[in-house]
Amino acid sequence: MGQVNDFGKNSPIDSKGAGRRNELMILTMLRKHKRLSQTELCRLAQIGSSTASTIVARLRDKGLIVETRGLSDRRGPKPTLLELNPQSLYVIGVEISPSYLYIGLFNFVGGMKDKDRVPLGQDHSPDHVIGLLGRHIAAMIDKNSLESEQVIGSGVTLSGSVAHDGSVSLSSPMGWTDVPLRERLSSLLGFSVLVYNNRVRLLAEFEIQPELASKNILYLNLANGVGSTLYVNGRMMSGATGRYGEIGHIVIDPNGPRCGCGNVGCLEAFISGPSLAGRIKRDFESGRAPVFAPIFAANAQPAPEEVVSLWADAARRGDAYSVSLRDETADRFSGVAALAINCYDPDIIILAGYIALLFPDVFADAIRQKMRTNVYDHLLRDIEITTARAGEDAVIKGLAAAVLQDSLSMAW
Numbered sequence: 001m002g003q004v005n006d007f008g009k010n011s012p013i014d015s016k017g018a019g020r021r022n023e024l025m026i027l028t029m030l031r032k033h034k035r036l037s038q039t040e041l042c043r044l045a046q047i048g049s050s051t052a053s054t055i056v057a058r059l060r061d062k063g064l065i066v067e068t069r070g071l072s073d074r075r076g077p078k079p080t081l082l083e084l085n086p087q088s089l090y091v092i093g094v095e096i097s098p099s100y101l102y103i104g105l106f107n108f109v110g111g112m113k114d115k116d117r118v119p120l121g122q123d124h125s126p127d128h129v130i131g132l133l134g135r136h137i138a139a140m141i142d143k144n145s146l147e148s149e150q151v152i153g154s155g156v157t158l159s160g161s162v163a164h165d166g167s168v169s170l171s172s173p174m175g176w177t178d179v180p181l182r183e184r185l186s187s188l189l190g191f192s193v194l195v196y197n198n199r200v201r202l203l204a205e206f207e208i209q210p211e212l213a214s215k216n217i218l219y220l221n222l223a224n225g226v227g228s229t230l231y232v233n234g235r236m237m238s239g240a241t242g243r244y245g246e247i248g249h250i251v252i253d254p255n256g257p258r259c260g261c262g263n264v265g266c267l268e269a270f271i272s273g274p275s276l277a278g279r280i281k282r283d284f285e286s287g288r289a290p291v292f293a294p295i296f297a298a299n300a301q302p303a304p305e306e307v308v309s310l311w312a313d314a315a316r317r318g319d320a321y322s323v324s325l326r327d328e329t330a331d332r333f334s335g336v337a338a339l340a341i342n343c344y345d346p347d348i349i350i351l352a353g354y355i356a357l358l359f360p361d362v363f364a365d366a367i368r369q370k371m372r373t374n375v376y377d378h379l380l381r382d383i384e385i386t387t388a389r390a391g392e393d394a395v396i397k398g399l400a401a402a403v404l405q406d407s408l409s410m411a412w
């Protein structure tokens with residue numbers, strides 16, 4: 001995902017018929033390095049200057065790259081630098097969640113050009129969601145006056161398991177099983193659609209904090225689903241089937257509530273956004289959580305984000321019910337975090353997702369406490385605990401980074 005291709009590694013690639021691969025390699029180099037002189041390009045790509053000139057001229061004629069005058073301290077002519085033309089090609093990133101669809105339009109260098117947050121009501125059926133997405137994406141392309149061939153691909157993600165063919169095997173937050181999402185969306189939209197695990201959000205953190213790329217990261221996401229991502233030795237772990245890191249489906253209480261995955265007592269059935277909102281609603285109805293009257297009086301089915309936001313406010317004001325639920329949630333979460341620390345030995349933990357970010361300090365303290373009793377050799381570990389910084393656009397920005405490279409490889 002988002003890996004730079006290894007073209008040119010084996011032999012010079014200036015043979016006939018390799019033209020498009022040469023183009024792709026140069027576009028990939030420019031994506032990675034942003035701005036290069038033709039001399040630098042030849043050195044990095046290991047191609048001769050006449051080959052480079054031919055490809056560069058072709059890409060310039062197609063409008064995909066532009067030349068700019070570089071800055072130089074030396075006297076004489078300024079070097080000509082090559083860079084991607086941001087306005088030539090676009091990609092779309094889509095996050096599907098039970099509460100909303102979040103659509104972002106990104107230019108060729110990953111800059112966000114437009115975004116649209118579409119509230120999703122109670123109807124989570126694949127037909128409804130895919131139809132709604134199709135209409136909003138078409139409207140966005142239209143509104144930004146783009147030709148449809150300028151959009152080279154779309155990356156879509158949701159909480160759940162995605163098979164290699166882009167079908168969703170299971171998304172418990174959406175209530176989906178075996179939905180051929182990639183196939184249905186690409187035939188609706190007319191351009192390539194790639195379905196990613198929502199781990200791509202970690203790529204957006206690297207844009208903001210590039211120093212993370214040298215760490216062993218355990219990324220804990222606590223939102224509508226509960227999951228983890230592992231990044232070790234410069235690579236994101238992928239697993240045999242993409243189903244690793246499913247900390248949300250660790251059974252913490254065999255007598256607990258049924259989880260969307262079909263098992264009973266998973267962590268996710270206790271502390272995901274929808275689980276917490278459901279619990280709060282039941283406690284409100286039985287009179288144990290009167291502080292939530294304003295939200296349930298206004299709307300019988302408020303989005304989990306709204307319910308938990310009121311919960312966080314009430315906990316900060318010292319409401320006893322809310323404080324107790326916060327501490328219980330932090331305790332359950334930190335128990336599973338300790339398991340993951342034992343398994344993966346990270347040097348940094350990133351707390352992410354709207355539930356974790358309601359009380360990041362409480363969750364971080366709970367993990368530190370739990371390490372003392374539940375983690376092997378805890379004194380020999382030095383784990384920094386920090387929070388995700390990419391904000392609500394993290395997922396679609398991470399998608400843009402992944403899909404820009406992957407769509408290019410597919411389109412060329």
Ligand SMILES: [Zn+2]
Nearest residue numbers: 249259261266
């Ligand atoms: Zn489960």
